[in-house]
Amino acid sequence: MSFFNEARFLIKTNIRDYGMYIALFVIMLTFSVMTDGLFMSSRNISNLLDSAGYIAVLAVGMTLVIVIRHIDLSVGFVAGFLGAVAAIFLTQMGLSVWIVIPIVLVFGIIIGLFNGFLVAKIGIPSFVATLAGMLIFRGALLNVTESTGTIIVNDDLFNALGNGFIPSLVEVNGLHLLSVLVGVIGIVLYIYSELSTRRNKVKYGFDVISLPIFILKLVFVSFIIGYITWVLAGYNGFSWTVVIMLLVVVIYHFLSTKTVLGRNIYAVGSNPEAAHLSGINVTKITMIVFGSMGMLAALSGILFTARLQSATTTAGTLFELDAIAAAYVGGVSSAGGVGKVTGAIIGAIVMASLSSGMNLLGVGISYQYMIRGGVLAAAVIFDVMTRKQRA
Secondary structure (H helix, E strand, O other), X not given: OOHHHHHHHHHHHOHHHXXXXXXXXXXXXXXXXXOOOOOOOHHHHHHHHHHHHHHHHHHHHHHHHHHOOOOOOOHHHHHHHHHHHHHHHHHOXXXXXXXXXXXXXXXXXXXXXXXXXXXHHHOXXXXXXHHHHHHXXXXXXXXXXXXXXXXXXXXXXXXXXXXXXXXXXXXXXXXXXHHHHHHHHHHHHHHHHHHHHHHHHHHOOOOOOOHHHHHHXXXXXXXXXXXXXXXXXXXXXXXXXXXXXXXXXXXXXXXXHHOHHHHXXXXXXXXXXXXXXXXXXXXXXXXXXXXXXXHXXXXXXXXXXXXXXXXXXXXXXXXXXXXXXXXXXXXXXXXXXXXOHHHXXXXXXXXXXXXXXXXXXXXXXXXXXXXXHHHHHHHHHHHHHHHHHHO
């Protein structure tokens, strides 16, 4: 098979994995041309990634929830409520950031475990259980913010999570050295991970792509990482939001692909009955996934509150729908058992890119909602069509 034929075959057989990257590339190229390069400016890319951060964190957890064939509609107002709780702890109780963040994350885990208990133990459909949670925490958010409407947070350390950047150390030709080093480390870790995976597949006799295609893949992805690093390093460098988002995706990618827990999650999503018969504790897996979702909702609420430097009565509105949209655009399957956390991040960036590009072009908010809805519908249609082709 020739190089180009193999590349075409590889894309065709892995279109679910590669489609989102192609879509993101097309969207960025289109908006860059239509805005005369303004879309790809350092400032806009930095703002775009920061605005996608709290949704991307939610989308990672939502991907795993959808993988096990459930849904969580409560995460938006859980994020809003716990963001307000963090603000209250900081402003009214005077607690340290280092104490507040772990406490809020534990609250998120408890809420997620309760949702998981209702779904896995009591047997309530996840749609109903989490819809009830959405209403409860919507009311709780209004309750804790109704006296002032907005709780202003003046803690610089906390607010830096949503607005600050990692220290520069030193600038070289206008580039933030530490951000460049982070990018280089990211490229090295990516190449090492891919080489290790390929080596293990060869060792156990699995099929692998040809060496030229493999090298092309390494070069292409490394170029993308390097380019984004160069763009951000030329502005203020990596923000703490982006660093946290990257840490979340790295940790969850490792857990979902390299551990027994990850394999069990996908086994439950593919066929819960078969997973149960094979000895997997489906109830335990369900509660772990919902507990994880609650923790990430708490983290999302912290990031959003830090970005606004305040907690508001409207915090969390439609977060759950944005997270679900990002997960589906990122390649998760509505039938369960299929989806990657890396795809969730790309999906969140795709949706944020659409909003950013349309804002730069002056597209009305009504048309923005319709276009984003169309993109979500297209992602689900794409999922259904690819599953039919494989059937």
